[in-house]
Amino acid sequence: MIKIAIMGLGTVGTGVAKVVSENAKQIEHRLGEALQVKTILVRRYKDGPYRQLMTDDFSKIEADPEIRVVVETIGGVEAAYEYTKRALSAGKHVVTANKQLVAEKGCELLELAQKKGVSYLFEASVGGGIPILHPLTQCLAANRIEEIYGILNGTTNYILTRMVRTGAFFSDALREAQAKGYAEADPTADVQGIDAGRKICILADLAFGHQVPPELVEMEGISKLSLRDVKIAERAGYRIKLLGRAVRMPGSGRTAYVAPHLISEEHPMANVEDVFNAIVVRGNATGEVMFYGKGAGEMPTASACVSDVMEAVSSGPRRDAVVWSPDEDGFVDARELHTRFYCRIEGSLTDAAMAFGQVEVLSEDGETAFLTDRISGYDAEEQSRSLNMLACMRVLG
Amino acid sequence: MIKIAIMGLGTVGTGVAKVVSENAKQIEHRLGEALQVKTILVRRYKDGPYRQLMTDDFSKIEADPEIRVVVETIGGVEAAYEYTKRALSAGKHVVTANKQLVAEKGCELLELAQKKGVSYLFEASVGGGIPILHPLTQCLAANRIEEIYGILNGTTNYILTRMVRTGAFFSDALREAQAKGYAEADPTADVQGIDAGRKICILADLAFGHQVPPELVEMEGISKLSLRDVKIAERAGYRIKLLGRAVRMPGSGRTAYVAPHLISEEHPMANVEDVFNAIVVRGNATGEVMFYGKGAGEMPTASACVSDVMEAVSSGPRRDAVVWSPDEDGFVDARELHTRFYCRIEGSLTDAAMAFGQVEVLSEDGETAFLTDRISGYDAEEQSRSLNMLACMRVLG
Numbered sequence: 001m002i003k004i005a006i007m008g009l010g011t012v013g014t015g016v017a018k019v020v021s022e023n024a025k026q027i028e029h030r031l032g033e034a035l036q037v038k039t040i041l042v043r044r045y046k047d048g049p050y051r052q053l054m055t056d057d058f059s060k061i062e063a064d065p066e067i068r069v070v071v072e073t074i075g076g077v078e079a080a081y082e083y084t085k086r087a088l089s090a091g092k093h094v095v096t097a098n099k100q101l102v103a104e105k106g107c108e109l110l111e112l113a114q115k116k117g118v119s120y121l122f123e124a125s126v127g128g129g130i131p132i133l134h135p136l137t138q139c140l141a142a143n144r145i146e147e148i149y150g151i152l153n154g155t156t157n158y159i160l161t162r163m164v165r166t167g168a169f170f171s172d173a174l175r176e177a178q179a180k181g182y183a184e185a186d187p188t189a190d191v192q193g194i195d196a197g198r199k200i201c202i203l204a205d206l207a208f209g210h211q212v213p214p215e216l217v218e219m220e221g222i223s224k225l226s227l228r229d230v231k232i233a234e235r236a237g238y239r240i241k242l243l244g245r246a247v248r249m250p251g252s253g254r255t256a257y258v259a260p261h262l263i264s265e266e267h268p269m270a271n272v273e274d275v276f277n278a279i280v281v282r283g284n285a286t287g288e289v290m291f292y293g294k295g296a297g298e299m300p301t302a303s304a305c306v307s308d309v310m311e312a313v314s315s316g317p318r319r320d321a322v323v324w325s326p327d328e329d330g331f332v333d334a335r336e337l338h339t340r341f342y343c344r345i346e347g348s349l350t351d352a353a354m355a356f357g358q359v360e361v362l363s364e365d366g367e368t369a370f371l372t373d374r375i376s377g378y379d380a381e382e383q384s385r386s387l388n389m390l391a392c393m394r395v396l397g
Numbered sequence: 398m399i400k401i402a403i404m405g406l407g408t409v410g411t412g413v414a415k416v417v418s419e420n421a422k423q424i425e426h427r428l429g430e431a432l433q434v435k436t437i438l439v440r441r442y443k444d445g446p447y448r449q450l451m452t453d454d455f456s457k458i459e460a461d462p463e464i465r466v467v468v469e470t471i472g473g474v475e476a477a478y479e480y481t482k483r484a485l486s487a488g489k490h491v492v493t494a495n496k497q498l499v500a501e502k503g504c505e506l507l508e509l510a511q512k513k514g515v516s517y518l519f520e521a522s523v524g525g526g527i528p529i530l531h532p533l534t535q536c537l538a539a540n541r542i543e544e545i546y547g548i549l550n551g552t553t554n555y556i557l558t559r560m561v562r563t564g565a566f567f568s569d570a571l572r573e574a575q576a577k578g579y580a581e582a583d584p585t586a587d588v589q590g591i592d593a594g595r596k597i598c599i600l601a602d603l604a605f606g607h608q609v610p611p612e613l614v615e616m617e618g619i620s621k622l623s624l625r626d627v628k629i630a631e632r633a634g635y636r637i638k639l640l641g642r643a644v645r646m647p648g649s650g651r652t653a654y655v656a657p658h659l660i661s662e663e664h665p666m667a668n669v670e671d672v673f674n675a676i677v678v679r680g681n682a683t684g685e686v687m688f689y690g691k692g693a694g695e696m697p698t699a700s701a702c703v704s705d706v707m708e709a710v711s712s713g714p715r716r717d718a719v720v721w722s723p724d725e726d727g728f729v730d731a732r733e734l735h736t737r738f739y740c741r742i743e744g745s746l747t748d749a750a751m752a753f754g755q756v757e758v759l760s761e762d763g764e765t766a767f768l769t770d771r772i773s774g775y776d777a778e779e780q781s782r783s784l785n786m787l788a789c790m791r792v793l794g
Contacts, residue, residue, distance in 0.1 A: 019539055019682050026541050029606070123536055125551035129683035131536030132530075139520055139528030142416055142703035143421050147727055198398035209426070268689060285416050285700035286690065292665060292688030303682035316713030 002031065003038040007083055008074035009050065010362045012097050012124070013040070016071050017050055023306070031310060034210045038067055041074075041083075054193025058083050062090050064273030069309045072096040081105055084197040088112045088120060093312035097124035097301050099161055103198040110323045119315075121308035126152065126199045127277050128292040129300025134311075136281055137206055137322050143283025145207040149245040150279030150397070151272050152199040152258075154295045155183045155190040156222050156242045161273040163230050164239065169227055182275055193221035193242065193258040200244030203279070204256040205324045207246060213328050220259040223275045229344060229391045233370045236341075236362045243396065249332055253267045257334035262342045263396040271320050340395040343380075344369040346388040371395060398431050399710055402458045403478055404438040405471035406408045406447065409521070412699025413468050414447055420703070428573040428707060435464055438471075438480075455480050459487050466706045469493040478502055485509045485517060490709035493696050494521035500595040504608045507720045517711075519707035523549065523596045526697025527690040529676050531708075532601055534719050540680025542604040546642040546793070547676030548669050549655075551620050551692045552580045552587040553639045558670040560627050561636065567622055580670055585637050590618035590639065590655040595642030600676070601653040602721045604643060609653050610725050617656040626741060626788045629766045633759045635659040635739075636667045640793065646729055654731035659739045660793040732774030737792040740777075741766040743785040768792060 004020075006013045017037050020027070031079050041052045061067055070087040072094055074080040087094050088109065096102065101109075102122045113120035123133045127150075136145070150178050151157050162173035174191065177183035189195045197219035204212040222242050233240050241263055246256040259322055263270055268290055269346045272278040277295025282288045294300050344354060345368055352359050352370050359370040367390060370379065380392065401417075403410045414434050417424070436458050437450045458464055467484040469491055471477040477498050484491050485506065493499065498506075499519045510517035521531045524547075533542070548554050551572055559570035571588065586592045590667035594616035601609040619639050629709045630637050631669050638660055643653040659669055665687055669675040674692025679685045691697045742749060742765055749756050756767040764787060769777070777789065 015642050023539055023541055023682065027539060030538055104519070125526070129680075130686050131532035134536050135528035135532050138708060139531050139701065139704050141427055142420055142424060142700045142708045144420055266668075267667055271663075271668060283526075283700065283705075285412075285420065285696040287694075287697055289527050289688070289690030291688060297684075299682040300684055303680065304536065305538045306682075307536050310538045311535060314715050316715070318711050318713070 007041040011074035015298035099125040103201040124304035152196040154275035193219035204246035344391040399433040410470035412695035492705040496522040521701035549593040551672035552627040590616035601643035741788040
């Protein structure tokens with residue numbers, strides 16, 4: 001019997017307990033031993049099926065030699081960080097879905113895990129139930145990863161889908177998402193791109209092997225997105241998607257950012273709708289591979305945690321344990337990246353052409369919407385200085 | 398220095414040597430040691446950059462204690478089977494892209510590997526460079542896998558794409574694929590569904606944990622597919638794709654087969670075109686996740702092999718090593734599966750309705766094309782006995 005503890009009994013924590021009991025047969029068959037939740041750390045005792053397992057005292061878990069894996073689903077940094085360090089120090093594997101903690105402290109926690117000969121695993125922190133981190137670090141290990149980009153946040157993708165399909169304004173689509181339980185009462189982390197930003201940091205850490213400092217990653221959300229741009233883009237054969245992107249730059253640099261992008265309707269990602277996520281990894285040998293599925297939700301995310309628990313107890317120590325260097329050098333501003341830009345200005349085509357040279361006009365009716373040639377973000381800023389810019393977004397590809 | 402051997406210097410074998418040298422820095426960084434191809438087994442010596450490494454004597458590899466991993470890219474069963482057994486018996490890890498060997502002898506070779514404390518890895522045998530087998534067995538391990546389906550063969554998908562886009566007949570599209578190097582001179586294994594069949598066997602073996610006997614898996618290709626059906630399907634909002642499918646049936650049964658299917662143009666797989674592959678895995682907790690990318694080609698497939706080499710030398714023995722039971726019980730005929738069917742008959746709507754009851758008409762002009770309700774394959778056979786059936790395909794979903 002393999003015994004584990006869960007810290008935090010919110011959506012994901014409850015899901016973990018459910019997956020362990022509902023798929024018990026499957027799991028025991030794979031592990032050759034049953035898996036059992038022994039203890040659940042809560043802040044306040046609640047009635048329910050897990051009442052007998054609850055404790056509000058972390059040291060009960062820390063000091064219990066029977067508990068081999070701790071699943072941390074507390075969220076945030078403070079308590080989660082403290083308990084994770086103590087659990088790893090006590091020689092327990094730790095599994096988490098906590099993207100904020102991994103993005104901010106992953107490097108340090110992985111080092112500690114390696115020192116203690118245990119695993120710190122966080123497949124569930126990016127893409128919910130979509131396998132992405134293991135494939136990236138294992139199945140694509142023989143590649144030099146050139147770029148990763150993806151629809152990393154289901155809430156904003158749901159809002160964008162509603163804007164496209166029903167012509168809803170951002171604010172109405174957001175209310176609809178809240179009513180359906182896809183967006184939280186305080187939607188800031190989602191709509192401002194912060195959630196996607198944490199995930200792209202983790203992907204970049206793993207892909208490039210260096211700590212990406214979250215505070216240097218520009219995160220632009222969709223709260224300022226106008227329905228007008230959604231419609232102009234669609235007529236021109238594009239969809240607007242909120243993408244997190246991490247790119248290896250010429251030389252040894254790398255960058256990462258989150259922003260809405262125009263992507264061609266021919267791109268496989270154009271049809272990723274509602275709360276679905278999709279992540280593309282481009283390796284120098286394997287080309288582009290895409291991973292697609294529900295990026296959140298109780299059971300998908302919980303099943304990723306439980307798979308990590310199984311991974312932790314199944315595999316011996318690896319000689320190439322996943323770590324990344326704390327060295328932040330080489331991170332460059334995303335404005336160095338060259339792409340085409342979509343712009344909408346209050347002004348004429350002549351104004352656009354005077355600022356940007358040759359452009360591709362998408363619409364002209366008092367305002368002018370157009371696509372520039374490939375330029376850097378610095379150039380886009382510089383050249384648009386004389387214009388009254390109403391919207392400006394990068395074009396993918 | 399970690400030394401490996403390659404058996405067979407065709408497309409994939411050459412790619413493996415290239416990836417090892419081109420991504421040497423990446424690989425050494427991950428492994429903490431350099432990786433080197435020491436010996437290459439060939440049937441006939443050839444000039445070229447690898448001339449110094451060639452041997453035509455397998456026992457040179459078998460008896461070389463320095464060689465820790467053997468990459469088998471011979472293909473087929475006979476020699477590949479013999480050498481794989483001997484390499485595993487000599488305590489060497491074996492990595493392969495050989496889907497035929499894995500589909501037919503995987504169970505036995507995995508058992509042998511486990512007995513010898515080494516790994517037999519074959520990520521490259523399905524989906525080329527797309528990570529699918531590791532994610533299926535590892536990241537989705539906490540799920541009961543209900544179904545897997547996918548576009549598993551790039552050649553046939555290229556042909557289908559040409560038929561849809563340019564209205565080419567099958568025979569012309571095939572010649573075009575051959576001219577571009579996407580189809581072999583003898584295209585039988587691809588167009589008859591045999592290649593896709595081997596891959597769905599491997600996926601089913603891993604998903605359900607029991608050997609699927611390839612000879613029981615019905616494999617229908619696209620060689621009899623009519624342009625007429627492609628066009629009728631498209632007007633009705635469907636695409637025709639060649640799918641391999643493996644399904645867990647009610648009770649403890651399971652089935653697998655390959656056949657052309659109608660899939661809705663809204664399905665993410667509808668836009669998988671040209672030589673791309675896509676595989677959907679449906680788990681009871683995680684829902685549907687899709688993996689997408691180039692399913693073949695020198696560098697993608699080779700990079701999957703090299704990643705497996707890295708996996709083999711990095712990880713200690715696992716307590717849940719991937720194996721499946723040789724027990725073939727529980728495999729049921731795919732005709733037990735219920736779906737809607739697309740039929741085109743020489744006859745009227747009345748003929749169709751008399752045979753199938755209520756149907757959805759797609760086209761009527763002397764011939765009649767229609768969709769049935771959900772019925773089993775047995776029922777479809779039985780009920781269509783009185784009809785002159787020109788085409789019959791399952792509808793996905």
